[in-house]
Amino acid sequence: MRTAALIVAAGRGRRLGAETPKQYQPLGRSTVLAHAVRAFLDHRATDLVQIVIHPQDRDLYAASLSGPPDLRLLPPVAGGVTRSASVLAGLEALAPQAPDRVLIHDAARPFLPAEVVSAVLAALDEAPAAFPVLPVADALWRAQDGLATEPVPRDGLWRAQTPQGFRFPEILAAHRSHAGDAADDVAVARAAGFAVRLVPGAEANDKITDAADLARARRSLEPPMDIRTGNGFDVHAFCPGASVTLCGVEVPHDRGLLGHSDADVGIHALTDAIFGALGEGDIGRWFPPSDPRWKGAASAIFLGKAMERARLAGFAVTHLDCTLVCETPKIGPHAPAMRASLAAITALDPERISVKATTSERLGFTGRGEGIAALATATLVRP
Ligand code: MG
Numbered sequence: 001m002r003t004a005a006l007i008v009a010a011g012r013g014r015r016l017g018a019e020t021p022k023q024y025q026p027l028g029r030s031t032v033l034a035h036a037v038r039a040f041l042d043h044r045a046t047d048l049v050q051i052v053i054h055p056q057d058r059d060l061y062a063a064s065l066s067g068p069p070d071l072r073l074l075p076p077v078a079g080g081v082t083r084s085a086s087v088l089a090g091l092e093a094l095a096p097q098a099p100d101r102v103l104i105h106d107a108a109r110p111f112l113p114a115e116v117v118s119a120v121l122a123a124l125d126e127a128p129a130a131f132p133v134l135p136v137a138d139a140l141w142r143a144q145d146g147l148a149t150e151p152v153p154r155d156g157l158w159r160a161q162t163p164q165g166f167r168f169p170e171i172l173a174a175h176r177s178h179a180g181d182a183a184d185d186v187a188v189a190r191a192a193g194f195a196v197r198l199v200p201g202a203e204a205n206d207k208i209t210d211a212a213d214l215a216r217a218r219r220s221l222e223p224p225m226d227i228r229t230g231n232g233f234d235v236h237a238f239c240p241g242a243s244v245t246l247c248g249v250e251v252p253h254d255r256g257l258l259g260h261s262d263a264d265v266g267i268h269a270l271t272d273a274i275f276g277a278l279g280e281g282d283i284g285r286w287f288p289p290s291d292p293r294w295k296g297a298a299s300a301i302f303l304g305k306a307m308e309r310a311r312l313a314g315f316a317v318t319h320l321d322c323t324l325v326c327e328t329p330k331i332g333p334h335a336p337a338m339r340a341s342l343a344a345i346t347a348l349d350p351e352r353i354s355v356k357a358t359t360s361e362r363l364g365f366t367g368r369g370e371g372i373a374a375l376a377t378a379t380l381v382r383p
Pocket of ligand 1: 234235236259263264265268
C-alpha cells in the first residue's frame with residue numbers, strides 16, 4: 001500500500017491579519033507548514049508528501065522547508081483559485097506516482113497526532129473515505145441581525161478535521177468531475193456518492209485561524225518554567241585580627257578570618273549556591289586561590305560574577321538565604337546591614353534576601369571558636 005499525503009498550503013490566510021500567510025508563520029523553530037509536513041514524514045505509513053502552494057509563495061516555501069532533503073517530499077505544485085482547484089492540482093501531480101491512498105490535510109493544522117493519521121488509514125481498509133471529527137460541545141443557535149432565532153439540535157453534528165483520507169483513484173475521479181468549490185474533500189466524496197467513515201479527531205489538531213490561535217500554538221511549544229535550587233557551604237578559620245567581613249559587612253571582633261580573599265564566608269557560600277543552581281561548578285573554579293588577582297579581593301566580585309552568569313543563562317535569582325554558624329561575634333545586630341549589603345551587590349530587593357545565624361551549642365570547630373561556617377540556598381527561576 002502506497003500512502004501519499006497532500007498538504008494544501010495555497011491559501012492566503014487573511015483572517016490572521018498579517019502579511020505573511022499563516023502557514024508560513026514562525027512556530028517553534030520552524031513554521032506552521034513545516035510542523036504539518038513533519039507530522040506526515042514522522043508517520044511510518046507515509047511514502048510521499050505533495051504540497052500545494054500559492055504561485056507567489058515559492059520563496060516562503062523554500063525558506064520554510066529548508067531542512068535536510070527527504071526523498072518522500074515531492075517538489076511543490078501551484079494551486080488554483082479555489083481550495084478544490086488546489087486539491088485537484090495536487091492530486092494530478094500525485095497521479096503518476098499511483099498511490100493507493102491519499103490523506104488530504106490543511107497546512108494550518110500543525111499539531112497532527114500520529115494516532116489520528118493511523119485511525120484514518122485504518123478506516124480506509126473498510127471504506128473508500130474517512131475523516132477525523134470531534135463532537136460539538138457548545139449549544140448551537142441560529143441568529144439573524146444579532147438576535148437569536150432558534151436552537152439547532154446538536155444530535156448527529158460533528159466538527160470536521162483533516163487529514164481526510166481517500167482511496168486515491170476514487171477521489172481523483174471525484175475531483176475531476178466535481179464542478180465548483182467545496183467546503184472540504186468529504187463534500188466532494190459525498191457528491192460522488194462514497195461512504196465516508198468518521199474516526200476520532202483530536203483537540204490538538206485544531207486549525208490555526210486567527211492571531212489568537214497562532215499565539216496559543218506558540219505558547220504550547222514554549223519550554224515549561226525552570227525553577228532551580230542550589231546550595232553552598234563554606235568555612236574559614238579565625239586568625240589574629242580586629243574584624244571579620246561577613247556578607248559584605250565589616251564586623252568588629254577580637255580576631256580576623258583567614259583566607260586568600262577577604263574571607264567572607266557568607267558571600268562564598270551564597271556564590272556557590274548560585275553556581276550550584278546553574279550547574280557551573282564552584283567559586284574555586286571561577287576564582288582559583290592560586291590566582292594572585294584574588295588576593296585580599298572583596299568577595300562582592302565573586303557574588304557579582306555568579307549573578308551575571310545567572311542572568312546570561314536567562315535565570316532570575318528570586319531568593320538568597322544564608323545561615324552563619326559561630327559562637328562569636330553576635331550576628332543578629334548586624335543582620336539588617338548584611339541584607340542591605342547583599343541587596344546592593346546583587347541588585348535584588350532586600351525582601352528576597354535572608355541572613356540568619358546560629359551557634360553550634362559549643363560543639364565542633366565552630367563551638368570551640370576556631371572559625372565560622374556558612375550555609376546558603378539560592379533559588380533561580382527561568383520563566
Ligand atoms: Mg571561602
